[in-house]
Amino acid sequence: MASNEEALMWVEKYRPKTLDEVVDLHDIVESLKAFMRNPKTMPHLMLAGIPGTGKTTIALCIAHELFGENWRSFTLELNASDERGIDTVRDRVKDFSRYSRGAFGNVPFALVILDESDQMTGAAQTALRRIMETSSRTSRFILICNQSSKIIEPIQSRCAIFRFSRLDRNAMKEHLECIAKKENVNLTPEAAERVVDYSEGDLRHAINALQTAAAYKEGGLVDEKVVSQVIGEASPKQVQMMLNKALNGDFTEARRIMYDIIGTYGFTGAEIIRQMQRELFKISYITPEQKAELSDILGEYDYRLTQGANNDIQLSALLAQFAKVGKPQGEST
Amino acid sequence: MKNDLWVEKYRPTTIKDVIGNEEAKALFVEWLENKRHTKKAVLLYGPPGVGKTTLVNAAANEYKLRIIEMNASDTRSEKAVNRIAAPATSFVGLDTFSGETKGNMLFMDEVDGIAGNEDRGGVSAIIKIVENARTPVIMAANDPDIDKLRPLKKVSLLIRFQQVRVPLIILALKRICQLEGIKAEFEALEKIAMNSRGDVRSAINDLQGLAEEGKTLTLQDTLALGIRNKDVSMYDTLKGYFGAKNIGEVSSLLSYSSVDYDDLLMAIGDNMPRRYTDPCELAEAYDYLSQADVYRGRVGTENWHLLKYFFNNLSQAAAVNPESYKPFAFISPPIKVITLFWTKGKRTTLGNICAKIGALCHVSKTEAKLIFVPYLKIMLQQKKKANPIAEWLKLTPEEVDFLVSMKMF
Numbered sequence: 001m002a003s004n005e006e007a008l009m010w011v012e013k014y015r016p017k018t019l020d021e022v023v024d025l026h027d028i029v030e031s032l033k034a035f036m037r038n039p040k041t042m043p044h045l046m047l048a049g050i051p052g053t054g055k056t057t058i059a060l061c062i063a064h065e066l067f068g069e070n071w072r073s074f075t076l077e078l079n080a081s082d083e084r085g086i087d088t089v090r091d092r093v094k095d096f097s098r099y100s101r102g103a104f105g106n107v108p109f110a111l112v113i114l115d116e117s118d119q120m121t122g123a124a125q126t127a128l129r130r131i132m133e134t135s136s137r138t139s140r141f142i143l144i145c146n147q148s149s150k151i152i153e154p155i156q157s158r159c160a161i162f163r164f165s166r167l168d169r170n171a172m173k174e175h176l177e178c179i180a181k182k183e184n185v186n187l188t189p190e191a192a193e194r195v196v197d198y199s200e201g202d203l204r205h206a207i208n209a210l211q212t213a214a215a216y217k218e219g220g221l222v223d224e225k226v227v228s229q230v231i232g233e234a235s236p237k238q239v240q241m242m243l244n245k246a247l248n249g250d251f252t253e254a255r256r257i258m259y260d261i262i263g264t265y266g267f268t269g270a271e272i273i274r275q276m277q278r279e280l281f282k283i284s285y286i287t288p289e290q291k292a293e294l295s296d297i298l299g300e301y302d303y304r305l306t307q308g309a310n311n312d313i314q315l316s317a318l319l320a321q322f323a324k325v326g327k328p329q330g331e332s333t
Numbered sequence: 334m335k336n337d338l339w340v341e342k343y344r345p346t347t348i349k350d351v352i353g354n355e356e357a358k359a360l361f362v363e364w365l366e367n368k369r370h371t372k373k374a375v376l377l378y379g380p381p382g383v384g385k386t387t388l389v390n391a392a393a394n395e396y397k398l399r400i401i402e403m404n405a406s407d408t409r410s411e412k413a414v415n416r417i418a419a420p421a422t423s424f425v426g427l428d429t430f431s432g433e434t435k436g437n438m439l440f441m442d443e444v445d446g447i448a449g450n451e452d453r454g455g456v457s458a459i460i461k462i463v464e465n466a467r468t469p470v471i472m473a474a475n476d477p478d479i480d481k482l483r484p485l486k487k488v489s490l491l492i493r494f495q496q497v498r499v500p501l502i503i504l505a506l507k508r509i510c511q512l513e514g515i516k517a518e519f520e521a522l523e524k525i526a527m528n529s530r531g532d533v534r535s536a537i538n539d540l541q542g543l544a545e546e547g548k549t550l551t552l553q554d555t556l557a558l559g560i561r562n563k564d565v566s567m568y569d570t571l572k573g574y575f576g577a578k579n580i581g582e583v584s585s586l587l588s589y590s591s592v593d594y595d596d597l598l599m600a601i602g603d604n605m606p607r608r609y610t611d612p613c614e615l616a617e618a619y620d621y622l623s624q625a626d627v628y629r630g631r632v633g634t635e636n637w638h639l640l641k642y643f644f645n646n647l648s649q650a651a652a653v654n655p656e657s658y659k660p661f662a663f664i665s666p667p668i669k670v671i672t673l674f675w676t677k678g679k680r681t682t683l684g685n686i687c688a689k690i691g692a693l694c695h696v697s698k699t700e701a702k703l704i705f706v707p708y709l710k711i712m713l714q715q716k717k718k719a720n721p722i723a724e725w726l727k728l729t730p731e732e733v734d735f736l737v738s739m740k741m742f
Contacts, residue, residue, distance in 0.1 A: 008725040009705075012694055052704075056695050081697040082688075085500045086355065116697050121498065123355055204696070205704045212708040215715050234707035237741045251615060252606050259668055263676030265683065265702055265742045275742070304623055309630040310595065312669055313602045317623035320605075324616035 010211045011204050014179050019061050024171035025054055028162050032058070036065045039107045044132060044141045046156065048148040049164025052202030058162075059113045059142045066107045075111045081119035089120070089127045097135035110139045118145035125152045132158055166201040175203065176210055180222070185214045190224045198231050209234070239275045243283065246319045247326030254319045262312075269311030273302050273318070290325065297321045339541045340534050343509055348391045351384050352505050352533065353497030358388060360492050365392060365469060372490040374463040374470040376444070376482075379494025380634045382532030385473040389440050398438045398469070438469040445474040445482060456481055463488050496531020496634050499523070505533060506540050510550075517550035520677065524555040531634065552674060556666065567592050571600055571663050574651050575608050583648040594643070598626060599667045601647070607661040614653050621650035682735050689726050702742075710736050 007013040016022045019029045019036070035042040045062075047055040063071040076096040078088065097112055114120075120128070129152065132141055141159070145151060148161060173192045180187035187210070195213070199206035213222045213230045238261050246254035261267060267275075277298055281291060301318040308314050345351045348358060357377070364375055377385045393400045441459065463470050472489065474482065506522045509515075517540075525543070529536035543554050573586040590597070602622060609615040625646035632639045687701035694705065713720055714737050723733050 006725065007693075008722045009694055051700065060695065077695070079691060079697045081699055082691065085498065087500065087504065115695065119697075123353075123498065126356055202704065204700075208704055208708040212711050215712045230708075230711060233711050233741075235741070236707075239742060249612055251612065255606070259672040260676075260740075261742050262669075263672040264679045264740070266680050267699075267702075267742070271699065271703070301623070304627050307630050308623070308626040310598055310602075310626050313598060313626040314623055316602050316605075317619035320612075320616045320619035324612045 009208075010179060010183070011207045014182075014207070015057055016061060017064050019058070019065060022054060022057065022061065023175050024168050025058070025164070028058065028164070031162070032062065036062070039066055039109075042140055044136075044143070044159040046143045046145065046148060046151070046159035046161045047164060048145050048161060050146060050166060050201065052199070052204040052206075053164040053167050054203070055144045055164055056113075056115055059115075059144060062142065063111055063113065066111065071111075074107075075113060077113045077115070079115045080124075081116040085121060086124040086127050089124045089131065093128065094131050094135075097131055097139040097141075109137075111142065112139055113142045113144070115144045116146070117143040118147050118150035122152065125155060129154045129158070167203055169196055172196050172199075172201075172203055172206060176206060179207065179210065180214070183214060184220055185210075186221045188221075188223045191222050191227045194224055194227045194231075198227075236275050236279060239272070240279050242319070243276060243279055243322070246322035247283070247286065249323050249326060251320055251323040254323065255316055258315055258319065259312075269305045269315050270302065272315060273298060273305065286326070294322060294325060297325070339509060339513075340537045343505075343512070343537070344387055345391050346394050348388065348395055351388050351391055352501045354379075354384060354388075354494050357492050357494050360490075361388060361392070364490055364492075365396065372488065373466050374472060374485075374489040375492055376486060376489040377471065377473045377492050377494060378475065380496055380531065381475055382529070382534035382536075383494045383497050384533060385494055386442060389438075389471055389473070393438060393440075398436055400440050401437050402440045402442060436468055438471060439466070441470070441472045443474065444472045444485065445476050456484060460484055460488055497533050498531070499526045502526035502529060502531070502533055502536050506536060509537065509540065510544070513544070513546075515544045515546065515550065516548075517544070518552055520552040521550045521555045524552060528555070552677075556670065556674075566590060567596065567600060567665070568663065570597065571604060574601065574647075575604065576658060576660070577651055578655050580648050580652040583651045584644060587644050587647060594629060594640075596667075598622070598629060598647075599669060600663070600665065601650070603664045603668050604661075605650075607664070609653065609657065611654075611657065614657065618650045618653045621646045621653070625650065679735075679739070682732065683739070686728060686732050686736065689728065693726060706736065707741060710739070710741070713737050 007015075019033055022029055045059075047058060049055055060071075063075045067074045076092065078092065080088075083092075093112060093114075096110065114128075117125075128141075132155065143151065143155070143159060148156060148163075173189075173196055176192050176195060177187055179185075180192075191213070195206050195209050199209060209227070209230060210222070212234065213226050214220065216226055216230055238257055242254050242257040242261070245251075245257065258272070261272065277295070280294055280298070283291075286294070297318065301314050301321075304317075305311060305314045348362060351358060357379075361375065361377070364372075377388070379385060390400065392398070439462070444459075459470075459472075472485065503519075503522050503526045506517075506525060510517050510522070521543075522540075525536050525539045528539065539555075540550075544550055570586065570590040570592045573590075574583060577583040577586065602619075605618055605622065606615060609618050625643050628639055628643040628646060632643060683702065683706070684698060687698040687706065690696065690701040690705050690709070691698055694701070696705070709722070709726075712722060713733055717733065717737060720733070728736075
């Protein structure tokens with residue numbers, strides 16, 4: 001840990017540096033270690049799975065194990081969802097991968113880590129495919145993605161694919177407790193449960209919640225009450241308000257909030273629907289049957305979003321359906 | 334300087350400089366260089382302004398081929414084709430040996446424009462030429478699905494061009510701005526690029542139309558452009574659309590209206606709540622609108638035959654309950670455009686903050702927004718001054734203030 005003591009977000013501070021420190025991914029770690037013993041045999045890798053399950057961590061661990069402290073000089077790290085066009089692939093990836101960085105020890109290549117690579121455009125993926133081929137002597141790629149199906153076949157076939165499943169609840173809990181201990185925070189078991197529940201298997205999310213709860217109250221006690229307070233404050237209030245307005249028949253106001261969210265945060269339609277789905281089930285004043293019906297509607301419009309041309313139309317139409325289903329009742333608090 | 338048409342002035346002269354459509358370009362170069370291909374002709378097809386003609390010209394320049402061109406402005410009857418095109422493809426010109434050119438290539442632009450009567454026999458003459466050709470024969474078309482082109486498709490290698498992606502167009506516009514010494518807001522260029530729907534030519538034309546020397550081009554300038562030609566007809570269209578007495582009236586109105594489909598969709602979406610005040614009617618109308626949008630998505634830039642379903646659904650949305658119509662004032666310009674305009678500063682600030690988080694915590698901006706910003710906001714609220722985390726993330730005091738006071742999504 002000593003080398004990264006300056007990191008103050010716990011997600012970074014306690015991010016494993018070596019494959020041995022990684023929690024709960026034994027099978028993947030064992031196969032990767034075989035490559036580490038003889039780096040020449042390492043193929044391009046694809047790490048696929050839901051968010052917060054250790055894909056980025058594993059990729060960074062590999063960089064550490066291959067190049068040690070100087071890993072940054074031999075690694076190009078790009079987040080494809082921020083720079084997803086063909087230009088990035090051409091300019092940065094191509095230049096980096098083409099010019100050999102000089103071998104490091106017995107590692108004959110440089111490393112390119114492409115996070116969220118399933119967000120890359122088709123054209124960019126096609127360009128990448130070519131680069132992976134022509135530069136295989138001088139570089140290895142680690143592609144990280146949520147859905148491997150969104151990566152074009154030719155790239156998939158060039159990679160060894162590792163799939164990451166949801167982290168084990170107990171392993172997550174242990175990890176949180178371990179961090180709490182090192183930070184001198186008194187984390188009660190119930191509070192840990194609550195954080196794990198809320199994070200839905202995303203360890204990064206869980207650690208952020210834990211750190212916030214620890215900062216929330218002086219004295220270092222994190223119990224269920226503190227966690228509930230933090231979760232309440234961190235919850236998407238505007239999304240909740242939008243849902244409430246729609247379900248109370250106030251379509252115009254719901255739509256105004258929708259534009260507020262889109263304007264400030266720049267979310268896509270799919271991201272907003274994901275938030276709505278999460279919040280819908282927490283609403284207390286509608287029946288389970290209504291929730292099922294509304295969830296169906298969400299699903300339908302989620303699909304239409306992928307087909308349609310205009311996110312706003314689909315979201316507006318969705319809110320209008322909610323306004324129709326919702327009974328005009330008092331708002332819950 | 335101002336008199337030159339920028340589209341021509343900045344037409345790329347090398348293949349590498351033609352933007353977008355990498356796959357199509359690669360395929361074309363491969364075909365041009367490699368005589369192994371069984372097809373002697375290529376048919377480049379795709380929407381206008383995406384670089385088909387430009388690519389051919391650039392290739393000719395690079396491979397030192399002389400273009401013999403016939404386009405829709407030339408008569409292309411059997412006779413005409415034989416007179417001009419046939420010699421170009423069967424003889425090797427004397428100047429081949431002088432080194433200035435390495436031969437001819439026949440370029441038939443806009444072959445889908447070969448007219449039935451005037452250009453009688455044109456298609457079959459082309460086919461004959463392709464069969465005997467010793468030089469490359471290149472054809473270009475917007476719509477390859479026309480029946481009379483079917484025989485041409487059989488003898489050609491088909492290469493498909495797609496709309497050029499917006500970021501690429503923005504880059505091209507930026508480059509032109511630089512060379513012309515014009516300052517422009519990124520958002521303005523973005524708007525022009527989006528407006529063009531992948532048509533580089535129209536984007537460059539729009540830029541030239543809007544840009545003034547010594548003045549910064551702003552987003553507001555581009556809004557004016559979008560509305561300038563369309564405002565009157567948009568108003569009339571909306572008036573007719575919402576006031577129609579039955580579905581037939583709506584569809585005939587829509588078929589005459591020259592309003593841009595996407596603008597229309599957005600305007601109807603904005604005004605729908607004013608038209609239908611009953612939640613059930615509103616929900617039904619929006620459902621039709623949503624399906625219209627789905628068809629708009631499927632139409633894309635090529636499946637234009639699906640457009641009728643788009644219009645059908647739009648018409649249905651207007652005709653949910655003609656009795657309940659009362660005149661109302663239209664919302665304009667689109668709420669989305671206004672919102673995005675006023676919130677631009679917020680988005681930029683948040684984007685910068687999230688980029689800083691992303692760089693240190695290895696996440697994308699979106700992930701940073703979703704699972705870092707909410708918690709960071711709370712932690713900064715607890716300790717606003719000299720918070721070590723803010724220092725570690727290198728957040729400026731303004732950014733800390735922004736996070737602390739911003740609304741949760």
